[in-house]
Amino acid sequence: MARKEQPYDDIPGTFVFDAERSRRGYGINMFCMSLMKDENRKAFKADEAGYLKKFPLTPEQTEAILERDYNRMLELGGNIYFTAKLGATDGHSFQHLAAVMTGNSQEDYAKMMLGGGRSIEGNRSRSGKNTPSKFLSPAAAKKKPSAARPKTKARSKSRSARRK
Amino acid sequence: MARIIAGIGSSHVPAIGAALDNGKTEEPYWKRVFSGFEKSQAWMREAKPDVAIIVYNDHASAFSVEMIPTFALGCAAEFPPADEGWGPRPVPVVQGHPALASHIAQSVILDEFDLTICNKMEVDHGMTVPMNLLFGKVDKDAHWPCPVIPLAVNVVMYPPPTGHRCYMLGRAIRKAVESYPEDLKVVIFGTGGLSHQISGPRAGLINSQWDKSFLDNLSKNPERLVRIPHVDYMREAGAEGIEMVMWLVMRGALDDKVDEVYRFYTVPASNTAVGHIILQNRRRAARTTPRRRPAAAKHKRAAARGNVQRVRS
Numbered sequence: 463m464a465r466k467e468q469p470y471d472d473i474p475g476t477f478v479f480d481a482e483r484s485r486r487g488y489g490i491n492m493f494c495m496s497l498m499k500d501e502n503r504k505a506f507k508a509d510e511a512g513y514l515k516k517f518p519l520t521p522e523q524t525e526a527i528l529e530r531d532y533n534r535m536l537e538l539g540g541n542i543y544f545t546a547k548l549g550a551t552d553g554h555s556f557q558h559l560a561a562v563m564t565g566n567s568q569e570d571y572a573k574m575m576l577g578g579g580r581s582i583e584g585n586r587s588r589s590g591k592n593t594p595s596k597f598l599s600p601a602a603a604k605k606k607p608s609a610a611r612p613k614t615k616a617r618s619k620s621r622s623a624r625r626k
Numbered sequence: 627m628a629r630i631i632a633g634i635g636s637s638h639v640p641a642i643g644a645a646l647d648n649g650k651t652e653e654p655y656w657k658r659v660f661s662g663f664e665k666s667q668a669w670m671r672e673a674k675p676d677v678a679i680i681v682y683n684d685h686a687s688a689f690s691v692e693m694i695p696t697f698a699l700g701c702a703a704e705f706p707p708a709d710e711g712w713g714p715r716p717v718p719v720v721q722g723h724p725a726l727a728s729h730i731a732q733s734v735i736l737d738e739f740d741l742t743i744c745n746k747m748e749v750d751h752g753m754t755v756p757m758n759l760l761f762g763k764v765d766k767d768a769h770w771p772c773p774v775i776p777l778a779v780n781v782v783m784y785p786p787p788t789g790h791r792c793y794m795l796g797r798a799i800r801k802a803v804e805s806y807p808e809d810l811k812v813v814i815f816g817t818g819g820l821s822h823q824i825s826g827p828r829a830g831l832i833n834s835q836w837d838k839s840f841l842d843n844l845s846k847n848p849e850r851l852v853r854i855p856h857v858d859y860m861r862e863a864g865a866e867g868i869e870m871v872m873w874l875v876m877r878g879a880l881d882d883k884v885d886e887v888y889r890f891y892t893v894p895a896s897n898t899a900v901g902h903i904i905l906q907n908r909r910r911a912a913r914t915t916p917r918r919r920p921a922a923a924k925h926k927r928a929a930a931r932g933n934v935q936r937v938r939s
Contacts, residue, residue, distance in 0.1 A: 470784075470857045475828030476865050480784040484691060491691040498711055533826060542825035542866070543686040543782060550711050556641075560829045560897055571830060575894045579832025580823075586861050595858040597850065598839040 474588045475564075477536040487539015489518040490527065494544035497551045506551065532563050628726065628803045628810035632673065633876040633884070634666075635844065635903040636756040638682060638817040640710070641896035643755040646763055647716055659900055662890035663759045669888060669904060670760050670771075676810040677723045679730075679775045679799065680753050681875045682817045683782060685710070687750035694783050695742035697795065700749075700776035701727040708748035716766045717754050723773040726806055730775065733802030739795050749776055756817045759902070781818065781869045789871045790852040796878020803879075816876030818869025820891075821862070822898035831864040832899050837891065840870060841903055845886040848877045881907045 470478045477483070484491075493514060496502045506513040514524050526534040527548070535545050549559040561571035574580060586592050645656040687708035689695065702722050707714040731743055753776055758764070761771050777799075780786055787795075796814075803812050820837040823829050840863075843850045851874060859868040884905040893899045 470860055473828070473857075473861050473865070476823065476826050476860065478784050478860060478865060479782065479825075484694075484783050488691055491686075495686060495690045498709065536826055541686070541691075541782060544691070547686070547711055556824070556896070560824060563825065564827055564829050574830055575832075575897060578834070578893050579821075579897075579899070580828065580830040582831065582833040582836070582862060585828060585831060595836070595854070595862050597854045597858055598836055598843070598862070 472588050472591065474585060477533070479536070479539075479541040483539040484541070485539070487523070487535075487541065489520075490523050490535055490538065490540040491544040493517040493519070493527065494540070494547045497547045503551050530562075532559060536563075628677075628806040628808060628812055630800055630803055630812045630814055630879050630907060631675065632813050632887075632904060632906045633880045634756075634760060634813060634815045635841075635873045635876060635901060635905075636759055636815060636817050637819055637895070637898060637900045637902065638752045638755040639895045639898045639900065640685075640751040640755065642900075643715055643751045643758060646758055651763075656895075658892055659895050660759075662892055662900070662902060665888055666760055666890070666902065666904060667762050670813075673813065674811070675772050675813040677726055677773050677775060677812045678757075678815060679777060679803075679812060679879075680756065680815040680817065681777045681779060681872045682749075682752040682756070682815070683780065683869060683872065684778050685750055685752055685782070688744075688748045689778070689780075691783075694780050695778070696780045696787050697739065698742040698744050698747070698778040699727060699731050700744050700747050700774075700778070701731060702745050702747060705747055705749045705753075705774070705776060707754055708750040710750055715751065715754055717758065718764055718766055718768055718770055720749055720753070720757070720770060720776070721773045723775050726803070726808075726810065726812075727775045729806050730799060730802040733805060734795065734798040737798040737801065739798055744776075744778070747776065747778075752778075752817060756815055760815070777875065779872050779875070781872065784868075785856060786868055786871055788856070789854055789874045792871045792874040793848065793852045793878035796875040796880075799875070800879040814876045814879045816873035818872050819863065819867055820870060820899045820901035821864050821867045823864030824866050824897045826865065828864075830897060831867075832893055833862050833864070833867075834891075834893060834899060836862045837899050837901055840873075841889060841891070841901060844873060844877055844903065845884065845889075845905060848874070851877075877905070880905055883908060 510528055523538050526538055532545055546556055558568050561568040564571060650656050651660050687710050700722055701724050703724055704722055705720040707717055731741055735741055764770055821833040823831040856868060884907055887906050888904040890902040
Protein backbone atom coordinates (compact mmCIF):
# COMPACT_ATOMS: atom_id res chain seq x y z
CA MET A 463 0.00 0.00 0.00
CA ALA A 464 1.37 3.36 -0.99
CA ARG A 465 1.88 6.07 1.60
CA LYS A 466 -1.16 8.30 1.98
CA GLU A 467 -0.35 11.86 0.96
CA GLN A 468 -0.19 14.23 3.93
CA PRO A 469 -0.31 18.04 4.06
CA TYR A 470 3.21 18.11 5.51
CA ASP A 471 4.60 16.21 2.52
CA ASP A 472 4.60 19.65 0.87
CA ILE A 473 7.42 20.79 3.19
CA PRO A 474 10.63 20.51 1.16
CA GLY A 475 13.57 18.40 2.28
CA THR A 476 11.65 16.98 5.21
CA PHE A 477 10.53 13.47 6.14
CA VAL A 478 8.04 13.81 8.95
CA PHE A 479 8.32 10.86 11.34
CA ASP A 480 4.61 10.13 11.56
CA ALA A 481 2.75 7.13 12.90
CA GLU A 482 2.98 5.34 9.57
CA ARG A 483 6.74 5.87 9.21
CA SER A 484 7.08 4.84 12.84
CA ARG A 485 5.33 1.56 12.00
CA ARG A 486 7.41 0.91 8.88
CA GLY A 487 10.68 1.96 10.46
CA TYR A 488 10.35 0.07 13.72
CA GLY A 489 13.24 -2.23 12.78
CA ILE A 490 15.54 0.67 11.84
CA ASN A 491 14.87 2.47 15.09
CA MET A 492 15.18 -0.63 17.25
CA PHE A 493 18.48 -1.43 15.54
CA CYS A 494 19.73 2.11 16.24
CA MET A 495 18.54 1.88 19.83
CA SER A 496 20.56 -1.30 20.31
CA LEU A 497 23.69 0.74 19.58
CA MET A 498 23.35 2.37 22.99
CA LYS A 499 25.22 -0.66 24.35
CA ASP A 500 28.93 -0.95 23.78
CA GLU A 501 28.88 -4.71 23.18
CA ASN A 502 26.27 -4.20 20.46
CA ARG A 503 28.32 -1.46 18.81
CA LYS A 504 31.27 -3.83 18.67
CA ALA A 505 29.17 -6.69 17.30
CA PHE A 506 27.70 -4.43 14.63
CA LYS A 507 31.11 -3.10 13.60
CA ALA A 508 32.53 -6.64 13.39
CA ASP A 509 29.80 -7.89 11.00
CA GLU A 510 27.36 -5.22 9.91
CA ALA A 511 25.17 -7.28 7.55
CA GLY A 512 25.10 -10.20 9.97
CA TYR A 513 24.13 -7.99 12.91
CA LEU A 514 21.29 -6.38 10.95
CA LYS A 515 19.69 -9.82 10.37
CA LYS A 516 18.58 -9.72 14.03
CA PHE A 517 16.11 -6.93 13.23
CA PRO A 518 12.93 -6.88 11.15
CA LEU A 519 14.24 -4.85 8.19
CA THR A 520 13.22 -4.74 4.53
CA PRO A 521 16.01 -5.16 1.94
CA GLU A 522 15.76 -1.39 1.19
CA GLN A 523 16.15 -0.53 4.85
CA THR A 524 19.15 -2.85 5.24
CA GLU A 525 20.75 -1.30 2.18
CA ALA A 526 20.15 2.25 3.43
CA ILE A 527 21.80 1.39 6.75
CA LEU A 528 24.79 -0.37 5.19
CA GLU A 529 25.31 2.53 2.78
CA ARG A 530 24.76 5.12 5.52
CA ASP A 531 22.13 6.78 3.35
CA TYR A 532 20.66 8.89 6.15
CA ASN A 533 17.94 10.59 4.11
CA ARG A 534 16.76 7.23 2.79
CA MET A 535 16.67 5.88 6.35
CA LEU A 536 14.39 8.79 7.33
CA GLU A 537 12.20 8.19 4.31
CA LEU A 538 11.87 4.50 5.20
CA GLY A 539 10.82 5.24 8.77
CA GLY A 540 14.00 5.99 10.67
CA ASN A 541 13.90 8.87 13.13
CA ILE A 542 16.75 11.31 13.45
CA TYR A 543 17.22 10.84 17.22
CA PHE A 544 17.68 7.13 16.53
CA THR A 545 19.76 7.30 13.33
CA ALA A 546 22.05 9.78 15.12
CA LYS A 547 23.11 6.83 17.29
CA LEU A 548 24.40 5.10 14.16
CA GLY A 549 26.34 8.25 13.29
CA ALA A 550 27.83 8.30 16.79
CA THR A 551 28.77 4.61 16.45
CA ASP A 552 30.72 5.57 13.31
CA GLY A 553 32.44 8.26 15.37
CA HIS A 554 30.78 11.18 13.62
CA SER A 555 29.57 14.38 15.23
CA PHE A 556 25.98 15.37 14.73
CA GLN A 557 27.05 18.26 12.57
CA HIS A 558 28.75 15.82 10.22
CA LEU A 559 25.47 13.96 9.91
CA ALA A 560 23.51 17.15 9.28
CA ALA A 561 25.98 18.15 6.58
CA VAL A 562 25.68 14.72 4.92
CA MET A 563 21.86 14.95 4.89
CA THR A 564 21.95 18.42 3.36
CA GLY A 565 24.57 17.43 0.78
CA ASN A 566 27.07 20.00 2.05
CA SER A 567 30.57 19.73 3.37
CA GLN A 568 30.69 19.97 7.14
CA GLU A 569 32.62 23.22 6.82
CA ASP A 570 29.98 24.82 4.62
CA TYR A 571 27.21 23.59 6.88
CA ALA A 572 28.93 25.02 9.95
CA LYS A 573 29.36 28.34 8.13
CA MET A 574 25.68 28.41 7.22
CA MET A 575 24.70 27.87 10.87
CA LEU A 576 27.05 30.60 12.09
CA GLY A 577 25.52 32.90 9.53
CA GLY A 578 22.06 32.44 11.07
CA GLY A 579 21.08 29.09 9.57
CA ARG A 580 19.13 28.15 6.48
CA SER A 581 16.65 30.87 5.58
CA ILE A 582 12.94 30.10 5.61
CA GLU A 583 12.50 32.15 2.44
CA GLY A 584 12.10 29.77 -0.48
CA ASN A 585 12.15 26.78 1.86
CA ARG A 586 8.54 26.65 2.97
CA SER A 587 6.90 24.64 0.25
CA ARG A 588 7.44 22.36 -2.69
CA SER A 589 4.28 23.56 -4.37
CA GLY A 590 5.11 27.26 -4.15
CA LYS A 591 3.12 28.05 -0.99
CA ASN A 592 5.71 30.53 0.14
CA THR A 593 3.64 32.96 2.17
CA PRO A 594 4.36 32.96 5.90
CA SER A 595 1.97 31.28 8.33
CA LYS A 596 -1.06 33.49 8.98
CA PHE A 597 -0.82 32.66 12.66
CA LEU A 598 2.38 34.49 13.34
CA SER A 599 2.92 36.84 10.42
CA PRO A 600 3.03 40.56 11.32
CA ALA A 601 0.02 41.19 9.08
CA ALA A 602 -2.06 38.69 11.00
CA ALA A 603 -1.02 40.21 14.31
CA LYS A 604 -2.67 43.50 13.35
CA LYS A 605 -6.05 41.88 12.75
CA LYS A 606 -8.05 41.11 15.83
CA PRO A 607 -8.49 37.36 16.09
CA SER A 608 -12.19 36.84 15.67
CA ALA A 609 -13.57 33.35 15.61
CA ALA A 610 -17.08 34.60 14.90
CA ARG A 611 -16.35 36.48 11.70
CA PRO A 612 -15.43 33.62 9.37
CA LYS A 613 -18.34 31.56 10.67
CA THR A 614 -20.84 34.33 9.86
CA LYS A 615 -19.39 34.66 6.39
CA ALA A 616 -19.74 30.98 5.73
CA ARG A 617 -23.33 31.02 6.93
CA SER A 618 -24.32 33.99 4.76
CA LYS A 619 -22.71 32.33 1.78
CA SER A 620 -24.64 29.13 2.23
CA ARG A 621 -27.84 31.13 2.71
CA SER A 622 -27.34 32.97 -0.57
CA ALA A 623 -26.57 29.65 -2.20
CA ARG A 624 -29.88 28.27 -0.97
CA ARG A 625 -31.74 31.29 -2.31
CA LYS A 626 -30.34 30.61 -5.76
CA MET B 627 -1.83 26.21 49.27
CA ALA B 628 0.76 25.55 46.59
CA ARG B 629 0.97 28.09 43.78
CA ILE B 630 2.75 28.57 40.51
CA ILE B 631 4.81 31.74 40.70
CA ALA B 632 6.40 31.77 37.27
CA GLY B 633 6.94 30.01 33.97
CA ILE B 634 10.26 29.58 32.23
CA GLY B 635 10.77 28.82 28.57
CA SER B 636 14.15 27.47 27.54
CA SER B 637 15.73 25.58 24.67
CA HIS B 638 17.33 22.27 25.59
CA VAL B 639 20.05 21.86 22.95
CA PRO B 640 22.23 18.85 23.88
CA ALA B 641 25.42 20.60 22.73
CA ILE B 642 24.89 23.19 25.49
CA GLY B 643 25.14 20.38 28.03
CA ALA B 644 28.21 18.98 26.31
CA ALA B 645 29.85 22.44 26.31
CA LEU B 646 29.19 22.77 30.04
CA ASP B 647 30.37 19.24 30.84
CA ASN B 648 33.56 19.67 28.79
CA GLY B 649 34.49 23.08 30.23
CA LYS B 650 33.88 25.08 27.06
CA THR B 651 31.69 27.78 28.61
CA GLU B 652 34.38 30.45 28.20
CA GLU B 653 34.85 29.86 24.48
CA PRO B 654 33.32 32.84 22.62
CA TYR B 655 30.78 30.66 20.78
CA TRP B 656 29.42 29.22 24.03
CA LYS B 657 29.93 32.32 26.16
CA ARG B 658 27.40 34.03 23.88
CA VAL B 659 24.85 31.37 24.89
CA PHE B 660 25.67 31.03 28.59
CA SER B 661 25.91 34.77 29.26
CA GLY B 662 22.27 35.05 28.23
CA PHE B 663 21.29 32.99 31.26
CA GLU B 664 23.28 34.83 33.94
CA LYS B 665 20.38 37.11 34.86
CA SER B 666 18.03 34.16 34.86
CA GLN B 667 20.18 32.32 37.35
CA ALA B 668 20.17 35.37 39.61
CA TRP B 669 16.39 35.53 39.25
CA MET B 670 16.12 31.85 40.13
CA ARG B 671 18.33 32.23 43.21
CA GLU B 672 16.00 34.95 44.44
CA ALA B 673 12.78 33.14 43.51
CA LYS B 674 13.87 30.03 45.46
CA PRO B 675 11.13 27.71 44.18
CA ASP B 676 10.24 24.69 46.33
CA VAL B 677 9.45 22.56 43.30
CA ALA B 678 9.96 22.80 39.53
CA ILE B 679 7.65 21.10 37.05
CA ILE B 680 9.66 20.57 33.87
CA VAL B 681 7.88 19.93 30.59
CA TYR B 682 10.36 18.35 28.19
CA ASN B 683 10.76 15.56 25.70
CA ASP B 684 12.81 12.44 25.74
CA HIS B 685 15.10 11.85 22.75
CA ALA B 686 15.26 8.08 22.37
CA SER B 687 16.74 7.72 25.86
CA ALA B 688 14.11 6.63 28.41
CA PHE B 689 11.53 5.88 25.72
CA SER B 690 12.44 4.21 22.46
CA VAL B 691 9.84 3.33 19.81
CA GLU B 692 8.60 0.49 22.03
CA MET B 693 6.50 2.90 24.09
CA ILE B 694 5.50 6.38 23.03
CA PRO B 695 3.39 8.01 25.74
CA THR B 696 1.89 11.35 24.72
CA PHE B 697 2.10 12.79 28.25
CA ALA B 698 4.14 10.98 30.90
CA LEU B 699 4.38 12.34 34.44
CA GLY B 700 7.35 11.40 36.59
CA CYS B 701 6.05 10.43 40.03
CA ALA B 702 9.26 8.73 41.23
CA ALA B 703 11.40 9.83 44.15
CA GLU B 704 14.40 10.28 41.87
CA PHE B 705 15.30 10.37 38.19
CA PRO B 706 18.84 9.33 37.21
CA PRO B 707 20.43 11.04 34.20
CA ALA B 708 20.23 8.75 31.15
CA ASP B 709 23.19 7.39 29.23
CA GLU B 710 22.70 8.98 25.82
CA GLY B 711 25.58 7.10 24.24
CA TRP B 712 28.45 9.00 25.85
CA GLY B 713 27.79 7.93 29.43
CA PRO B 714 25.31 9.76 31.69
CA ARG B 715 25.87 13.53 32.00
CA PRO B 716 27.92 14.40 35.09
CA VAL B 717 24.99 16.01 36.88
CA PRO B 718 23.30 15.00 40.15
CA VAL B 719 20.43 12.54 40.19
CA VAL B 720 17.24 14.62 39.97
CA GLN B 721 15.11 14.40 43.11
CA GLY B 722 11.39 14.11 42.47
CA HIS B 723 8.40 15.29 44.49
CA PRO B 724 6.20 12.16 44.54
CA ALA B 725 3.56 13.68 46.82
CA LEU B 726 2.81 16.68 44.59
CA ALA B 727 3.33 14.62 41.43
CA SER B 728 0.76 12.00 42.40
CA HIS B 729 -1.62 14.75 43.49
CA ILE B 730 -1.25 16.36 40.05
CA ALA B 731 -1.78 13.00 38.33
CA GLN B 732 -4.98 12.34 40.27
CA SER B 733 -6.32 15.82 39.61
CA VAL B 734 -5.54 16.11 35.89
CA ILE B 735 -6.68 12.58 35.04
CA LEU B 736 -10.07 13.41 36.57
CA ASP B 737 -9.94 16.55 34.42
CA GLU B 738 -9.76 14.18 31.43
CA PHE B 739 -6.03 14.32 30.67
CA ASP B 740 -5.07 10.66 30.48
CA LEU B 741 -1.48 10.79 31.68
CA THR B 742 0.97 7.93 31.79
CA ILE B 743 2.48 7.60 35.26
CA CYS B 744 6.21 6.88 35.42
CA ASN B 745 7.44 5.52 38.71
CA LYS B 746 10.81 4.69 37.20
CA MET B 747 12.34 6.90 34.55
CA GLU B 748 15.69 8.20 33.43
CA VAL B 749 15.91 11.76 32.17
CA ASP B 750 18.01 13.03 29.29
CA HIS B 751 19.40 16.38 28.14
CA GLY B 752 15.88 17.54 27.34
CA MET B 753 15.46 18.10 31.06
CA THR B 754 18.94 18.46 32.50
CA VAL B 755 20.16 21.13 30.05
CA PRO B 756 17.45 23.67 30.98
CA MET B 757 18.11 22.85 34.64
CA ASN B 758 21.77 23.74 34.14
CA LEU B 759 20.88 26.91 32.28
CA LEU B 760 18.61 28.10 35.09
CA PHE B 761 20.31 26.61 38.16
CA GLY B 762 23.91 26.82 36.91
CA LYS B 763 26.50 24.08 36.91
CA VAL B 764 25.92 21.65 39.76
CA ASP B 765 28.56 19.13 40.78
CA LYS B 766 27.63 15.48 40.26
CA ASP B 767 27.88 14.78 43.98
CA ALA B 768 26.00 17.91 45.07
CA HIS B 769 22.24 18.50 44.89
CA TRP B 770 20.01 20.41 42.52
CA PRO B 771 18.46 23.35 44.38
CA CYS B 772 14.93 21.93 44.33
CA PRO B 773 12.97 18.76 43.58
CA VAL B 774 11.59 18.36 40.08
CA ILE B 775 8.47 16.82 38.57
CA PRO B 776 9.23 15.79 34.98
CA LEU B 777 6.45 15.87 32.41
CA ALA B 778 7.62 14.14 29.24
CA VAL B 779 5.68 15.00 26.08
CA ASN B 780 5.89 13.05 22.85
CA VAL B 781 7.07 15.49 20.19
CA VAL B 782 9.24 12.92 18.40
CA MET B 783 6.58 10.90 16.62
CA TYR B 784 3.96 12.84 14.71
CA PRO B 785 1.39 13.76 15.82
CA PRO B 786 2.37 15.32 19.14
CA PRO B 787 -0.49 16.67 21.25
CA THR B 788 -1.96 19.85 19.74
CA GLY B 789 -0.94 23.24 21.05
CA HIS B 790 -4.46 23.68 22.41
CA ARG B 791 -4.27 20.37 24.28
CA CYS B 792 -0.93 21.36 25.77
CA TYR B 793 -2.31 24.71 26.86
CA MET B 794 -5.36 23.12 28.48
CA LEU B 795 -3.16 20.58 30.25
CA GLY B 796 -1.22 23.53 31.65
CA ARG B 797 -4.48 24.92 33.01
CA ALA B 798 -5.35 21.59 34.60
CA ILE B 799 -1.89 21.46 36.19
CA ARG B 800 -2.40 24.94 37.65
CA LYS B 801 -5.71 23.84 39.13
CA ALA B 802 -4.04 20.74 40.57
CA VAL B 803 -1.17 22.70 42.09
CA GLU B 804 -3.54 25.22 43.65
CA SER B 805 -5.52 22.44 45.31
CA TYR B 806 -2.43 21.01 46.99
CA PRO B 807 -2.62 21.84 50.71
CA GLU B 808 1.06 22.43 51.45
CA ASP B 809 2.41 25.95 50.98
CA LEU B 810 4.80 25.48 48.05
CA LYS B 811 6.26 27.88 45.51
CA VAL B 812 6.23 26.15 42.15
CA VAL B 813 7.86 27.13 38.86
CA ILE B 814 7.04 25.45 35.59
CA PHE B 815 9.44 25.05 32.66
CA GLY B 816 8.47 24.66 29.01
CA THR B 817 11.51 23.44 27.10
CA GLY B 818 12.69 22.70 23.57
CA GLY B 819 12.80 24.75 20.37
CA LEU B 820 12.93 27.34 19.16
CA SER B 821 13.14 27.02 15.38
CA HIS B 822 15.37 24.18 14.25
CA GLN B 823 15.43 21.28 11.87
CA ILE B 824 18.05 18.60 12.32
CA SER B 825 16.75 16.00 9.87
CA GLY B 826 16.73 15.66 6.09
CA PRO B 827 17.96 17.91 3.30
CA ARG B 828 16.37 21.02 4.88
CA ALA B 829 18.39 20.59 8.12
CA GLY B 830 19.79 23.84 9.49
CA LEU B 831 16.58 25.81 9.07
CA ILE B 832 16.20 28.78 11.43
CA ASN B 833 13.30 31.24 11.38
CA SER B 834 14.03 34.11 13.76
CA GLN B 835 10.97 36.08 12.71
CA TRP B 836 8.73 33.19 13.69
CA ASP B 837 10.58 32.75 16.97
CA LYS B 838 10.27 36.41 17.91
CA SER B 839 6.60 36.46 17.09
CA PHE B 840 6.09 33.28 19.11
CA LEU B 841 7.78 34.81 22.16
CA ASP B 842 5.79 38.06 21.79
CA ASN B 843 2.50 36.20 21.65
CA LEU B 844 3.49 33.78 24.40
CA SER B 845 3.95 36.71 26.69
CA LYS B 846 0.95 38.84 25.80
CA ASN B 847 -1.45 36.89 23.66
CA PRO B 848 -1.08 33.13 24.18
CA GLU B 849 -4.59 32.41 22.91
CA ARG B 850 -3.30 33.24 19.42
CA LEU B 851 -0.72 30.48 19.65
CA VAL B 852 -2.98 27.63 20.69
CA ARG B 853 -4.64 27.47 17.28
CA ILE B 854 -1.42 27.05 15.28
CA PRO B 855 -1.66 23.75 13.42
CA HIS B 856 1.24 21.32 13.55
CA VAL B 857 1.99 21.71 9.86
CA ASP B 858 2.69 25.42 10.40
CA TYR B 859 5.21 24.67 13.16
CA MET B 860 6.96 22.11 10.97
CA ARG B 861 6.92 24.30 7.88
CA GLU B 862 7.97 27.53 9.59
CA ALA B 863 10.05 26.42 12.56
CA GLY B 864 11.47 23.15 11.21
CA ALA B 865 10.44 19.52 11.62
CA GLU B 866 11.91 19.44 15.13
CA GLY B 867 10.71 22.97 15.92
CA ILE B 868 7.39 21.38 16.77
CA GLU B 869 8.86 20.98 20.27
CA MET B 870 7.59 24.51 20.82
CA VAL B 871 4.13 23.14 21.69
CA MET B 872 5.64 22.19 25.05
CA TRP B 873 6.02 25.87 25.90
CA LEU B 874 2.22 26.10 25.75
CA VAL B 875 1.84 23.69 28.70
CA MET B 876 3.94 26.13 30.69
CA ARG B 877 1.96 29.13 29.48
CA GLY B 878 -1.37 27.44 30.20
CA ALA B 879 -0.29 26.92 33.79
CA LEU B 880 0.19 30.67 34.28
CA ASP B 881 -2.36 33.42 34.75
CA ASP B 882 -3.80 35.07 31.65
CA LYS B 883 -1.84 38.25 32.35
CA VAL B 884 1.81 37.83 33.26
CA ASP B 885 4.88 40.03 33.52
CA GLU B 886 7.70 39.21 31.15
CA VAL B 887 10.70 39.67 33.40
CA TYR B 888 13.39 38.46 31.02
CA ARG B 889 13.97 37.30 27.47
CA PHE B 890 17.01 36.04 25.59
CA TYR B 891 17.46 34.86 22.02
CA THR B 892 20.56 33.84 20.09
CA VAL B 893 21.39 31.90 16.92
CA PRO B 894 22.85 29.32 16.80
CA ALA B 895 23.71 26.74 19.40
CA SER B 896 24.69 23.79 17.29
CA ASN B 897 21.72 23.53 14.86
CA THR B 898 19.18 25.43 16.91
CA ALA B 899 17.87 28.89 17.72
CA VAL B 900 18.16 29.33 21.48
CA GLY B 901 15.15 31.00 23.05
CA HIS B 902 14.51 31.80 26.68
CA ILE B 903 11.81 33.70 28.56
CA ILE B 904 10.72 34.19 32.16
CA LEU B 905 7.06 35.01 32.75
CA GLN B 906 5.93 35.86 36.25
CA ASN B 907 2.43 35.63 37.65
CA ARG B 908 1.24 39.00 38.94
CA ARG B 909 -0.55 37.41 41.86
CA ARG B 910 2.83 36.70 43.32
CA ALA B 911 3.36 40.36 44.20
CA ALA B 912 -0.26 40.82 45.26
CA ARG B 913 -0.03 38.00 47.78
CA THR B 914 2.73 39.64 49.78
CA THR B 915 0.21 42.21 51.09
CA PRO B 916 -2.77 40.93 53.08
CA ARG B 917 -5.67 40.13 50.76
CA ARG B 918 -9.39 40.74 51.04
CA ARG B 919 -9.05 44.26 52.44
CA PRO B 920 -11.40 45.72 49.78
CA ALA B 921 -13.89 42.98 50.61
CA ALA B 922 -13.75 43.91 54.28
CA ALA B 923 -14.40 47.55 53.44
CA LYS B 924 -17.39 46.56 51.31
CA HIS B 925 -18.70 44.50 54.18
CA LYS B 926 -18.36 47.46 56.51
CA ARG B 927 -20.23 49.67 54.05
CA ALA B 928 -23.01 47.13 53.86
CA ALA B 929 -23.15 46.95 57.63
CA ALA B 930 -23.29 50.74 57.79
CA ARG B 931 -26.20 50.79 55.33
CA GLY B 932 -27.94 48.18 57.45
CA ASN B 933 -27.53 50.38 60.51
CA VAL B 934 -29.09 53.35 58.75
CA GLN B 935 -32.11 51.31 57.70
CA ARG B 936 -32.57 50.01 61.19
CA VAL B 937 -32.62 53.53 62.58
CA ARG B 938 -35.35 54.49 60.10
CA SER B 939 -37.67 51.66 61.01
